[in-house]
Amino acid sequence: MKKTKNENKVQVCIDRDFTISKVDERIFGSFIEHLGRAVYEGIYQPGNKFADKNGYRKDVMKLIQEINVPIVRYPGGNFVSSFNWEDSVGPKKDRPRRIELAWGVVETNQFGLDEFMDWCKKCGTQPMYAVNLGTRGIDDAKNVVEYCNSKGGTKYADMRIKNGVKDPYGIKLWCLGNEMDGPWQTGHLTAEEYGRKADLAGQIMKLVDPTIETVACGSSNLTMPTFGNWERTVLECAYDNIDYLSLHQYYGNAEHDTPNFLANSVAMDQFISQVVSICDYVKAVKRKKKDINLSFDEWNVWYHSNEQDKKLEKWVEHPHQLEDIYNFEDALLVGSMLITMLRHADRVKIACLAQLVNVIAPIMTSDTGAWRQTIFYPYMQTSVYGRGEVLNTVVKVPTYESKHGDAPYVDCVVVADEENEAVTLFAVNKNLEDDFELTCDLRQFADYKVVEHSVLTHKDLEAVNTEENPDNVKPVDATKNSKVTKGILTSTLPARSWNVIRLAK
Template sequence: MKTRATVHRDFTIAGIDDRLYSAFIEHMGRAIYSGIYEPGHPTANAQGFRKDVLDLVRGLSIPAIRYPGGNFVSAYKWEDGIGPQKDRPVRLDLAWRSRESNQVGINEFAGWAKDAGIEMMLALNLGTRGIEDARNFVEYCNHPSGTYWSDLRRSHGVEQPYGVNMWCLGNEMDGPWQIGHKDAVEYGRLANETAKAVKAFGAGIETIVCGSSNDQMPTYPEWERQVLEECYENVEYISLHKYFGNNSHNSLNFFAKIEETGRYIQSIAGVIDYVKAKKRAKNDVYICFDEWNVWYHNREQDSRNWREWDWPEAPPLLEEDYNLEDALFVGGLLNEFIRRSDRVKIACIAQLVNVIAPIRAERGGKAWATSIYYPYQFASLYGRGTALNVAVDGPRYDAEAAQDVNYLDIAAVLAPDGASLTVFAVNRSPDEAMELDLALGGFGNARLIEHQVIGGDGTGPRVANTAQEPDRIRPRKGTGMGVADGGLRGELPAFSYHLLRLALN
């Protein structure tokens, strides 16, 4: 197969918000306890956080992280997680039918996030609680001193405020499974009033309102319209969630779901534009895709487990063993976010450690990178700058999820200083190599300085990394690509992901 494509320096999509490569971590399963936090682990620091996990997290250069949920937040009392750890109550978490020890709360997590170099995006409980508790939480986190909540924080050993600017107004409030579920108008009004209260704490605060939990909800996309009509002027983002599976083991249909995601984003962008026009609003609202990932390998068994077990503490839950196919999918989905970066400004891989995560950690044992770690890492490190249009002319296929899908998935990013161009490419074909001829326009002389490849070496699509074999799927130096006659040319093996970096004059 052969694909011709063209990219030009002047044909831009948008400046990419660094937060497009953010993450999410919830008090769920072993994400927190024996994930990032495990006192007594051989690598644990003085605060009880695992340094082996922290090193892997730092390798991702994550700009922001959403916390503490997720479904968990809709019945969460943030006050349970402050003060002396020995005095904190143990609660039953109704969302995941488990016990919450509250040994990690806002102050412990903030310390971990600071060590990891990550900005916090905090979620507010608008399920069982509301405006009063939200404003108290913001005051505890953000006010310097001289008030009840700010001085209480200082008494807990945190003199300087955290200055949290991103606040999520609840979680998946369209879902009947959500504790405190509300209809669109009811939720929209509560979100509007909560947003006004949160923003009263100072300039720079941004709020994220709940959109649909997924594009298969019966209320989608009417939910977004109704919610935004209640709160448009007081929010900056509307959240979208979507998880992906391949139970049929049809790789091409699996990859076509990325096109389905593009339609999801385009539809909600249209709703945003409609509400803005209807309200004659001056502000823009963007998309925060704050939950996304592959999730299907153990989903049915996990669902049975958590509905039946007897309130365990930090039980194994959603611990997916990601394979090569999943890595290629994640690389392609990140490409889609780059191509939609004019509308999607924040996106959070869900989740970060153990629970449907790029990082896994044994209790008391090893930590390792799953297959999806690497395309996420490459996008985070090299996908910052300006997204460029790539015109593609090549073979296509039809699938159940979408029709007229390119076998070649490609995105291009011009670095902020204009000195380099990064191309992310996925050959989706399970059995045919792709000859790529990418014309480079307006870049002057270019030379290939890095080529990394995942797959394309005969590794089966179901092969995964494990604690015993943590390097079965990992990047290696690529070959067969080069710059000649004003273009990037060469062969991309079947079923492979590529990072191609070019130095520009």
């Protein structure tokens, strides 16, 4: 990376009263799709020594609870666009085995809607359920809302009761299909076709349960040729019956160009701003009062498994698929992506790291255990300590040239938790060689002291965690690096590092 004048200094400027938004805890959500070993051998593995009586992996559940995941999107993803939800309920012996078109495998349906809801309850998380708007339509969307949320006395609510679940699940958040602009999607649609379908589905689902919220599909990624026009058209069609618009984006480093890879947070920031602009344009044109907020319900690093997955055999059950082994530099970008979403907390209300277990995931399993990948740590720490009010964080720091434009050497955001009298500063130092000296005026937070400075760093950018060496990349205590003197926080951010600086009274 190029060096600049006044390098190695970063000034963080905040004001207690200049806030962006209260953090919606759902921004720390995740995703479980019927894909690879996410469900089978991931969260569910009957007969495994770690499984409970229902087949749920207790060791995995413990790690999920460590993250404090607030919502989990399910059952897809591409999977949902040819999925019949009825296949996944009722006696397991009666559930059909189906060819699964999205990922070219066989789906046994031995883990389904009822099991997922039971698993969510045991995990302490909430569901974000997706309906099939690919091969199916608005009637099936209505029926699954009735199955999940109606009390009884009607066909599908009584079906749930017959299946052993008396009380409604009360699912509040629903995805209206998945990536319906993508030609890879079963039953993919034009923007006009999807907008109309989403509008009708949202309308009829809310007639069944007026308390639900709906998420419409935005573009599958920023590089789609219809990006922008797709969002505008869908919003024009469905504005009144949707509450959120989705964003999906993954980043990779196949070129082994770390500076440009870490600069992807700049691209993510631009992406969010562009979609917000489109939402507000349609709001103005339609003269509406409500804002359409964003659900960044697929985001992560994804590229390590691409070549391996080309060799997979088709029509088998839950193969090792999309199993990216994450390295240390991936964790740095994941930290920057989390910071970017927090800086947009006024409009990004929901986000799902894709996915949660085994499939492009922070948690990996084998028959003999579960362990944390490198990206687990920024995700977990931001979820645990990033709840509160996001302060408008101005970061004065040198930049470097990247393919996305000027990229700051340091990404940073500050979250104030007034209820618990805590302030947390999250920062990524992208400089691969040099430490940065950080200062932040905290005199408005009188009597706040540093209680912890956690640092994730490693000399090898490609270092990974394995079952044999699960702690190769993990945070270390660096509290001695930070102090508050006369209200001024000073801290050292090591080269190539993820930092969490916690202050409290």
